[in-house]
Amino acid sequence: MTDSDSDLTVGKQMEMEAGNAIKYRTCSWQKTAALLFSEYICLAIMSFPYSYSVLGLVPGLILTVVVAALVLYTSLIVWEFCLRHPEVRDVCDIGQMLFWNKKWAWWATGVMFLLNNTFIQALHCLTGARYLNTMTHHSVCTIGFSAIVAVISWLCSLPRTFNTLAFLATFSAFFTFVSVLLAAVFAGVEDHPGAGWPSLGDPKVLAVPAAGTTFVAGMNAFMNISYTFIGQITLPSFIAEMKEPRDFPKALWAVTIAEVILFSLVGAVVYAYTGTQYNTAPAFGSLGDPVYLKVSFSFMIPTIIFLGVLYASVSARFVFFRLYSGTRHMGEHTVVGWASWAAILAATWVLAFIIAEVIPFFSDLLSLMSSLFDSFFGFIFWGVAYFRMRKAEHGPRFWAVRGLKGWAGFIFNIIIICIGVLFLTGGTYASVQSIIDGYKQDNFGGAFTCADNGFVTP
Template sequence: MSEKQAGDAVEHATADYNDPEMEMRLAKHGFGYKRIGPPIAANLERDGTSAMKITERAELEKENAIQYRTCSWQKTSALLFSEYICLAIMSFPYSYSILGLVPGIILTVVQAGFVLYTSLVVWEFCLRHPEVRDVTDIGQMLFFNWKGAWWATAVMFILNNTFIMALHVLTIERYLNTMSNHPFCTVIFGAIAAVVSWLCSLPRTFSALSHLATVAAFFTFVSVLLAAIFAGIEAHPAGYNPDPNHVTAAGVKMGGNPLVLVVPAAGTTFVSGVSAFLNISYTLIGQITLPSFIAEMKDPFEFRKCIWVVTICEIIVFSVIGAVVYAFTGTQYNTAPAFGSLSNDVNKKIAFSFMVPTLIFLGVLYASVSARFVMFRLFDGTRHLTSHTLLGWIAWSSILALLWIFSFVIAEVIPFFSDLLSLMSSLFDSFFGWIFWGTAYLRMRSVDHGSNFMRVRGWRGWIGFGVNVFIIVVGFFFLGPGTYVRENFITMLTSVRGR
């Protein structure tokens, strides 16, 4: 693209759509069509039409051997299911044992509602700016096209995804240790986990990965269902003692029939309550991948179906499984993950084994998102991105290999991995789960109605302003208590044995 073409493209892309069909579709969903600023220069199409309609952009790929904008809303839903319906579900009984059953379920619904709301904000932003490829582009655009914001977001994006990959290497490794009773093969098991995950990461498009996502989500559902059934049919949970005054070797009073609390126990501290709530919150936060998914949909306008379906299923599965397992294991015998509360080792291993496909795929999903970020910027506008060239496949597989090697090294070498991951996750989730999307809402409404949009829109404006300022404040709150709580949460998820 010549310098003049690039300049024309920027001017065209900054001047809103001027496309009646696009504006009508946005208006149908209650969205404005104004941009908050110019597009990312590096994302301009080679023909200088970065502001073309989404349908036209997808049309250009029909002749490509590798087509990226091919995900239906059903396939995107499968990707979201695999991201959200994961091992962390089995920490909900623990959270309910601290919060009490009723407050725990209420907070689950409230947190899911906030994630749904912010996900719809992400969706609106991506529809207004179809040139957005991933969350790094949004970071730059939110902060007034400052290139430093792009780099800061890119670093957090890659580190967040890599540390999640490392967490899954570690979890699979500990699972294999438990199943084989060979704790001395830890490093070998970690290497096996990394190699298998690398192989599963090789498909180049989300459409191809969606088939693996469907399988992973199905096996996760079977896993948590079996855990709930086994908890119900076993005579007693693991560690059961009929004496209500029994004291364990660790000095903990734990005995009697399982005790189910409707509300928090007297004396429950603020810190423990916040810890339990943030365990729920961290499970539901996952907006970092949404811009990448939306960018590969055939029709991004259908994303609302995906997020509503997944959110409803999340609330049902998380609440029902959490409540049922908690009801049979009680406050005294609850472990996180809840597999450790099963008294029969065979039942425990069977139920947890069905979780393995998700343990693998969730790391694969984040690896693919990261590799896509690098690949698109290295080969933008070349045939290596859209055709089955030798260089393209060598580059793709090499990027993935480096990411998995880095993840393996982090999981195995860093002695304070849990501490570091807790710090990183608190930082990243505060921005990618909360702060970015409250800011995005305020920026979009300011563009639509001016800086005093609260007054212009009346009560809707004031409610929207208040809710999104609250979302930003919650994001900063995650930087504080979230750091301590996240460390406990990571320890729970990587512990397969339970008590």
């Protein structure tokens, strides 16, 4: 960040791009809400039944509400920070500002930012291949299906502004809602869970964790819940394209309330009818009737494509804005601008495809991403941001001069940072150990394998 950047108010930014063919400060809070819904109302909802089967229904529901509240609080900190610094373009600018305005902090944040986004793209290549394998009974090599999903996603990533993507986001969120609702209904009406599974008796539902549940299993289940809620990494990018950033909390509250209701209900209902012994992540594989499985899974197609598209677009902005900031390629339809945009997106999808083939698993990939990246982007950054803002307002002893409110904020944000450290240490250990155990038990295929990763259906 430079000194001149700090003078760029929202009004000045909109003034500067008023004559451009491509305008970026164009999103209303409703369109931003659509982007948030598409990010949070996603395939990862279907990992909640698995998490509840490990943690027990009561602790699982409690953690769902607690994590949602923590993410809401830290997201409001992100918003407050962006209001104070309208020159911020993405979370990497914030990373540099939080850590003494050092360039190494920008680079470190940038590396984590791009890796996080590319891992999410990879996850959607993997899941897209899983869907196609399930629907076609493995008619094509899994590598081929993954490549098809990557190419389709690249094409859908080409729009340059979030304003353009907002319509697709609405479409994605709506069909995801239909998908998970159908899965919950089908779980309730079918005769027996587990298509193609051997009979494991009637579904067993646990109120608390089963005796002997390991730290690794419990931590991974907790990470699956946390990953679905934590998405603060994209918020600065969304706020940077809002016409009126002060309206952002409206979008945030709307999506948070919807999340808590939908995640809890779908997770609890599907778990109640499929039980501990028939659970898969995602939970579509827990359905007993292959028709039910395929119908509900099919409504997930828009989010399988779009959420990867959204993160690819955020990554491409990060690179493109740095390459062409201040040039006509940013705001005009130039050959160089569009060719560069398409090439940057293509590079992210090629890397995502490679990662998808090297790491062919779902649940552990969620947990590993959560522990490595969400520790910073979900908690540590925003605890530090709170301290920086309050110090700027009230001086170095801000907690003391503000009385009880100051001490409460100080202690709570220390806890926020400690939760991030727990993610980084205990979460990473649990994720890596789970992956090691999975390979020892031969639960995963090899790298670049043609093996069928679809759900088993008769």
